[in-house]
Amino acid sequence: MLVAEGRMALGTREVEILGTDIAREPLARARAGSYTQFEIQRGLPMQMLVKYFRKEGTQWQLADAIRAMVGFREWNLLGDLRPLGQFDVVFCRNVLIYFDQGTKARVLEGIARQLAPDGLLYLGGAETVLGITNRLVPSGSDYGVYELAPTRTAARERVSA
Numbered sequence: 215m216l217v218a219e220g221r222m223a224l225g226t227r228e229v230e231i232l233g234t235d236i237a238r239e240p241l242a243r244a245r246a247g248s249y250t251q252f253e254i255q256r257g258l259p260m261q262m263l264v265k266y267f268r269k270e271g272t273q274w275q276l277a278d279a280i281r282a283m284v285g286f287r288e289w290n291l292l293g294d295l296r297p298l299g300q301f302d303v304v305f306c307r308n309v310l311i312y313f314d315q316g317t318k319a320r321v322l323e324g325i326a327r328q329l330a331p332d333g334l335l336y337l338g339g340a341e342t343v344l345g346i347t348n349r350l351v352p353s354g355s356d357y358g359v360y361e362l363a364p365t366r367t368a369a370r371e372r373v374s375a
């Protein structure tokens with residue numbers, strides 16, 4: 215929906231969106247694009263609801279044009295993420311909560327490896343990278359958004375500039 219809204223700013227730039235999960239059931243639900251009243255009330259602005267969803271019985275059905283923009287793959291975040299490619303933006307929200315500190319670090323470092331140099335990682339409201347990995351740092355003042363930490367060489371160059 216954000217890509218559709220920002221189409222003018224994106225110009226002719228192609229956008230690929232990939233959704234992953236370790237389990238088939240959430241992937242099937244995401245592919246279907248059918249949401250309960252409770253789910254669409256978790257922060258979706260009213261104008262987006264009206265523009266991109268239609269009511270079907272008790273469910274809200276996402277427009278086919280938006281669904282068609284997203285590909286889905288079954289993937290374990292604890293495995294090798296390199297085959298997924300490089301990402302400008304990663305949303306990994308409310309997943310780290312399942313893992314212990316060491317596993318959180320492994321997953322975050324795996325995601326950091328796949329981020330473009332100016333890429334952004336969005337975590338859930340109760341999640342952070344702080345105290346877990348130093349590969350990522352808060353990005354600007356937006357809560358829950360992280361970017362790659364400057365490399366030592368880049369930091370040295372900035373100090374001497």
Ligand SMILES: C[S@@+](CC[C@H](N)C(=O)[O-])C[C@H]1O[C@@H](n2cnc3c(N)ncnc32)[C@H](O)[C@@H]1O
Nearest residue numbers: 234235236237240289290291292307308309312
């Ligand atoms: C609480 S849900 C969060 C879903 C969504 N991001 C949100 O914020 O509403 C967590 C999801 O993480 C998935 N998950 C758990 N362990 C995973 C792993 N090792 N790799 C990939 N996905 C995993 C679960 O199957 C579940 O669908």
